[in-house]
Amino acid sequence: xxxxxxxxxxxxxxxxxxxxxxxxxxxxxxxxxxxxxxxxxxxxxxxxxxxxxxxxxxxxxxxxxxxxxxxxxxxxxxxxxxxxxxxxxxxx
Numbered sequence: 535x536x537x538x539x540x541x542x543x544x545x546x547x548x549x550x551x552x553x554x555x556x557x558x559x560x561x562x563x564x565x566x567x568x569x570x571x572x573x574x575x576x577x578x579x580x581x582x583x584x585x586x587x588x589x590x591x592x593x594x595x596x597x598x599x600x601x602x603x604x605x606x607x608x609x610x611x612x613x614x615x616x617x618x619x620x621x622x623x624x625x626x
Contacts, residue, residue, distance in 0.1 A: 538557065538564070541560050542556040542557035542559075542560045544614055545559065545612055569587070571585060571586075571607070571612050574587050580617065581620065582614045582616070582617055582620055583613060583615055584614070584615045585622055586612070587611070587612060587613075588612075589610050589611075590610075590611060592607055594606070609625055
């Protein structure tokens with residue numbers, strides 16, 4: 535697992551930045567993606583992929599313990615679709 539601190543440390547080392555500045559940059563990128571998602575906009579990062587909001591409709595489900603029918607409310611989910619270049623590098 536990689537954390538935001540590890541990403542920031544790697545950027546700091548590669549770009550000659552302070553760890554605090556690189557962490558602020560990483561957090562700003564995540565904040566921009568979050569802001570776009572809450573507004574319903576898609577975020578596309580060439581060579582990496584796209585983040586987009588998907589709306590799931592209300593549906594009926596079953597409680598596995600009791601077998602009772604329940605309604606699951608409609609919700610919004612953030613999905614990620616990897617770019618072709620990323621998929622290819624994963625499947626080498």
